[in-house]
Each structure stands twice: as C-alpha cells, then as structure tokens.
Amino acid sequence: MILMAEGFILGLSTGPYCLTACAPLLAPYLMADAPASWKTQIRALIEFVAGRLTAYVIFGLTAGFLGKNLSGPLSAKIIQSALIVSGLLMLLYFFKKASPHTSLCAALWRPAWAKRFPFVLGCLVGINICPPFVAGLSRVIDIGSAGMGMLYFLAFFAGTTLYLMPLLIVLPLSVIKRAQTIGTLMCGLAGLWFIAKGLLGFFSR
Amino acid sequence: MEIKNNTDKLQSIIFAMALGVCQGLIGFPWSEELLLQVSHVLWILFVSVIGFLILDTNRISRWRSVFFVVLAVFFILHFKASLIGLGKNPFFSSDVQEVPYCHIAMASSFLNYLYQQYLAFQSGSWKLWGPLSLGVLWLAVTLSIGRAWCSWACFYGGIDDGISRVLPKPLVKKYTFNKTLRDLPAAILIFMTLVSLSAMLPIFCLWLCPLKITTAFLDTHSPTRLLQIILFSAIGISTLIVLPLILKKRFFCGLICPFGAWQSFFGRINPFRVAIAPDKCTQCGLCLKSCPTFVLNDDALKNHTISAYCNLCGECIDACPQNAMTYTLLGRPIHLFKSKCLTRLFNAKTFFVFSCLLVGGAVGGLFVPPRIAYFLEVVFKQ
Numbered sequence: 001m002i003l004m005a006e007g008f009i010l011g012l013s014t015g016p017y018c019l020t021a022c023a024p025l026l027a028p029y030l031m032a033d034a035p036a037s038w039k040t041q042i043r044a045l046i047e048f049v050a051g052r053l054t055a056y057v058i059f060g061l062t063a064g065f066l067g068k069n070l071s072g073p074l075s076a077k078i079i080q081s082a083l084i085v086s087g088l089l090m091l092l093y094f095f096k097k098a099s100p101h102t103s104l105c106a107a108l109w110r111p112a113w114a115k116r117f118p119f120v121l122g123c124l125v126g127i128n129i130c131p132p133f134v135a136g137l138s139r140v141i142d143i144g145s146a147g148m149g150m151l152y153f154l155a156f157f158a159g160t161t162l163y164l165m166p167l168l169i170v171l172p173l174s175v176i177k178r179a180q181t182i183g184t185l186m187c188g189l190a191g192l193w194f195i196a197k198g199l200l201g202f203f204s205r
Numbered sequence: 206m207e208i209k210n211n212t213d214k215l216q217s218i219i220f221a222m223a224l225g226v227c228q229g230l231i232g233f234p235w236s237e238e239l240l241l242q243v244s245h246v247l248w249i250l251f252v253s254v255i256g257f258l259i260l261d262t263n264r265i266s267r268w269r270s271v272f273f274v275v276l277a278v279f280f281i282l283h284f285k286a287s288l289i290g291l292g293k294n295p296f297f298s299s300d301v302q303e304v305p306y307c308h309i310a311m312a313s314s315f316l317n318y319l320y321q322q323y324l325a326f327q328s329g330s331w332k333l334w335g336p337l338s339l340g341v342l343w344l345a346v347t348l349s350i351g352r353a354w355c356s357w358a359c360f361y362g363g364i365d366d367g368i369s370r371v372l373p374k375p376l377v378k379k380y381t382f383n384k385t386l387r388d389l390p391a392a393i394l395i396f397m398t399l400v401s402l403s404a405m406l407p408i409f410c411l412w413l414c415p416l417k418i419t420t421a422f423l424d425t426h427s428p429t430r431l432l433q434i435i436l437f438s439a440i441g442i443s444t445l446i447v448l449p450l451i452l453k454k455r456f457f458c459g460l461i462c463p464f465g466a467w468q469s470f471f472g473r474i475n476p477f478r479v480a481i482a483p484d485k486c487t488q489c490g491l492c493l494k495s496c497p498t499f500v501l502n503d504d505a506l507k508n509h510t511i512s513a514y515c516n517l518c519g520e521c522i523d524a525c526p527q528n529a530m531t532y533t534l535l536g537r538p539i540h541l542f543k544s545k546c547l548t549r550l551f552n553a554k555t556f557f558v559f560s561c562l563l564v565g566g567a568v569g570g571l572f573v574p575p576r577i578a579y580f581l582e583v584v585f586k587q
Contacts, residue, residue: 020399020402023402024396024400027395028396181385182388182395184385185388185389186395189393193396193400200429200432203428204429
C-alpha cells in the first residue's frame with residue numbers, strides 16, 4: 001500500500017512533465033484528426049491513455065522481474081528505439097493525412113494496428129524518456145519484484161494521467177479546417193523531431 | 206498643376222518633419238556624448254526622408270524595403286562587430302550574451318517564459334520579471350502596428366527581403382505552391398512551443414533558427430552542436446539566400462518564421478488592414494505575383510479577401526495598376542476631412558506608414574546610431 005502511495009505521489013508530483021512529454025505527440029494527432037464526433041476524439045484519447053497504461057504495466061512487470069539485470073544501457077536503448085518508432089509512426093500519419101491516396105500510404109495504413117493508432121502511440125509514449133518515468137523505473141529495479149513493480153507503475157499511471165486532461169482543450173479545435181492542416185504539418189514535424197532525438201540518443205552513447 | 210505638385214510636396218515635407226520630431230521625442234539621447242547625438246540625428250533624418258519618399262512617390266514597398274534592409278544590415282554589423290571587440294558591448298549584461306530581445310525566440314519558447322515568470326513571482330525578486338516588461342513592449346508594438354512588424358520593424362526580415370530584390374526578375378517563374386504550406390509557420394510555432402517546454406530549452410533557436418548567425422559565433426565542439434549548425438545553416442542558405450534569390454519571395458518570413466504566425470494571430474487586435482476594392486479589381490493577378498510572403502492566392506483574389514498572414518508590406522499596393530488595394534482601418538480607408546488637401550495627409554495609409562516608421566525607427570534607434578557613432582569615431586580618429 002505504501003509502495004502504491006509512493007508511485008501515486010511520484011506521478012502527482014511529476015505529472016506536469018508527463019504532460020509536456022506527451023503533448024508534442026498527442027496534440028498534433030488530436031488536432032490533425034478530423035472526427036466524426038467528439039465521442040470519436042474522446043475515444044482516441046482514452047485509447048492513448050490505455051496504451052500508456054499497458055506500457056507502464058509491461059514495463060513495471062519486466063523491470064520488477066529483471067531487477068538489477070535491467071541495466072541502464074539496455075533500458076536506454078529501448079527508450080531510444082521507442083522514440084524512433086514514435087517518430088516513424090507520426091511521419092506515416094503525416095503522409096496518410098497529406099496524401100492519403102498514395103499506394104504506399106494505403107498499404108502501410110491497412111494493418112489492424114493502424115486502426116488502433118492512438119493505442120500504439122500511447123504505448124510508445126509510455127516508455128518515453130520522461131524523467132519521472134526513469135525515476136520510477138530505478139525504484140522498481142531496486143524493489144526487484146514483478147507484482148510490486150506492476151502495482152507501483154499502476155499507481156504512477158493514475159497520478160500522471162490527471163495531467164493529460166488539459167489536452168482535451170485541443171479537441172474543439174479539430175473541427176476547424178485550418179487547425180487540421182496545422183495539426184497535420186505538426187505531425188510531420190513531430191515525426192522528424194522524435195526520429196532525430198532517438199538517433200542522437202543512440203549516437204551520443 | 207505646378208501648384209498642386211508643390212502642395213503635395215509640402216504635405217510630404219510636413220509628414221516627414223512630424224515623423225522626425227516624434228522620433229526625436231521618443232529616443233533622443235540628450236545625456237549621451239556628442240557623437241552619439243549626431244548619429245541619432247542622422248538616423249532620424251534617414252527615417253524622415255523615407256517617410257517623405259513614401260508619401261511623395263506613392264511607392265510604399267520600394268522605400269519601405271530600403272529602410273528595412275538598412276535596419277537588418279546595421280543590426281548584423283552592430284552585433285557581429287561588437288562580438289569581435291569593435292564597439293561597445295551590445296548586450297544588456299556581460300553574463301548573458303544573448304540578443305537583448307529576440308521576438309522569434311520569445312514566441313517559440315512562450316510557455317518556457319510563462320514558467321520562468323511563475324518562478325520569478327515565486328522568488329519575489331522583481332529583477333527576474335524581465336520577460337513581463339518585454340511582454341508589455343510587445344503589446345505596445347502589436348497595438349501600434351500589429352502584423353506589420355514583420356515588414357517594417359523586424360531587424361531580421363530585411364535579410365531575405367533584401368536578397369529577394371537583388372535580381373530584377375525571378376529565375377524560376379513557373380512553379381506550383383501548395384497552399385497548405387502557408388500554415389507551416391503556425392505548425393512550427395505550436396510544435397516548438399510544446400517541445401521547448403518539454404526540453405526546457407529554446408529548441409527553435411538551437412536547431413532551426415539561422416538568424417543567430419547574425420548575433421553569435423558558433424562552436425562545433427560536440428556532434429550535436431555540429432548537427433545543429435549543419436541544420437540551421439542549410440535552412441538559412443536555402444530560405445534566406447537561395448530561394449529568395451531565384452524566386453524573389455521572402456521564404457524564411459513567409460514559410461518558416463514562427464513569430465510571423467504568432468503576430469498574424471495576435472496582430473488582429475491592430476486595426477490596420479490591406480483591403481481590395483471589389484469595384485476596382487480586374488482580377489489581373491499582379492498583386493498575387495508580387496506578394497513576397499505567399500499570402501495572396503486565387504481564391505483570396507476571387508473573394509477579395511486578404512489572409513491574416515498578410516504583413517502589410519505594401520508590395521501588392523504598389524503593383525496594382527487599378528489602385529484597388531489600399532491600407533484601411535478595419536476595412537475603411539478613413540477620410541477625416543472633406544478637403545482633398547487634408548485627406549491626403551490624414552488617411553489610413555498615412556497613419557499606418559507613420560506608425561510603422563515610428564516603431565521601426567525606435568527599434569533601429571537601439572543599434573543603428575551606436576554603429577554610426579563607431580564609424581564616425583574611426584573616421585575622425587584617422
């Protein structure tokens with residue numbers, strides 16, 4: 001119980017950072033997506049949050065299970081890879097929005113995962129280089145128990161998710177045509193930025 | 206005819222003199238040394254002459270660009286030369302070697318500034334409230350000239366404006382331009398604001414802004430630094446030099462600069478606009494071709510509407526053979542007096558030009574006179 005409270009408080013105290021880490025990926029996506037209704041948009045946000053939850057649970061379990069064996073360089077590589085994949089996905093989404101009829105775009109966008117894009121994005125953002133996440137990770141490695149690790153990260157997730165709510169203000173914007181255009185362009189920029197960030201992370205080690 | 210011309214000239218002289226007097230009242234350094242005072246007088250004279258020429262020749266953008274390019278050249282000269290010890294330190298303090306007020310940095314790191322202000326308030330030290338005072342300055346400028354900052358007072362804008370005027374005709378005349386790209390500055394602004402807050406660093410300045418070559422010398426000590434320099438050099442060479450040169454368009458200002466997007470959003474609070482008179486417009490498209498910042502397009506011309514991205518440079522007004530385009534106050538040309546003579550002096554255009562040259566002159570007054578003073582000192586010493 002104390003461990004869960006610790007995870008929750010860590011999430012609450014560092015949540016604003018989670019917002020700033022998620023916003024560059026989630027805000028362009030929400031702006032670019034032209035929804036049939038607000039419900040669709042809110043569902044996308046819920047999927048994104050569920051993606052984060054899944055990532056946290058998996059990471060919590062793995063980190064707790066592996067304990068000290070999960071070395072710094074290994075986790076760093078996973079984080080950099082997640083950044084690059086997030087960037088590639090955002091670029092793909094940008095091309096899908098900018099030129100949806102291109103055959104390559106259509107082919108890449110067909111698989112089932114593409115229909116759950118916000119969930120996949122949430123998973124990848126969940127293992128992003130957010131410092132609170134790294135702080136939580138090091139704590140779980142110290143604990144060295146899979147179950148405890150999962151609970152710790154569940155509580156951490158609950159603490160941080162509150163801070164994602166301000167992103168809901170983007171939703172009304174997405175009905176404006178110009179905001180969609182700007183959001184689409186932002187997706188392209190986000191793609192390039194996260195790929196560059198991930199690659200730099202690899203090379204700087 | 207002769208009498209009419211003389212009256213027009215007289216009005217232009219009155220306009221220029223009023224401009225000069227206001228310039229003097231705003232920033233004349235009464236307590237400084239003689240050389241600096243002489244330099245200020247020269248600068249005020251220059252601004253007044255530009256005002257006179259605009260009114261006398263009715264060629265707005267031609268003379269505006271002369272003023273604008275001079276502003277940019279002196280800005281580069283002042284900061285670059287000061288960095289190698291030629292002249293006084295241009296920075297506010299020797300500890301912080303940054304441009305005293307870079308509007309582009311402020312816009313793309315806006316959330317960081319807000320956060321810093323929150324910390325400053327928490328600390329209780331008023332000395333840390335600098336960005337707030339800069340915010341007041343920005344508000345004053347925006348209320349005075351709004352979006353016109355980008356074509357009349359920005360000390361960087363003269364670079365691509367000047368280069369786009371080097372060749373008499375564009376080297377490439379036929380090309381397709383995707384209209385959605387006009388929203389790229391807004392996308393850059395919002396995205397950079399978010400990632401800057403995330404990284405707690407001015408990301409646009411570090412990675413993309415080629416304009417910092419005007420104010421700093423850059424080291425290549427780390428691979429990241431080298432990559433940053435390669436990236437913003439590529440952006441600088443392409444959007445500030447090559448593309449403006451061959452297409453005669455202001456690429457950086459039109460398609461990259463996040464402050465342009467910022468100002469086009471907040472600049473709406475300013476009443477000055479460019480408007481098309483539907484009864485005069487023949488849809489010849491000359492304004493569309495002349496627009497240097499990709500603001501006008503076929504749809505806009507058909508509907509006689511001007512996008513919020515317009516920075517009121519006056520290029521389309523100069524190009525229009527029907528005089529269908531004009532400066533207005535909230536869409537109205539404003540004629541305060543019935544007399545034609547007074548109308549020429551008191552209308553939306555003269556109010557606008559007066560405000561812009563006053564603000565641009567005040568901005569230039571911060572770095573042009575000190576540089577002139579330095580040159581004068583060198584000449585007189587020899």
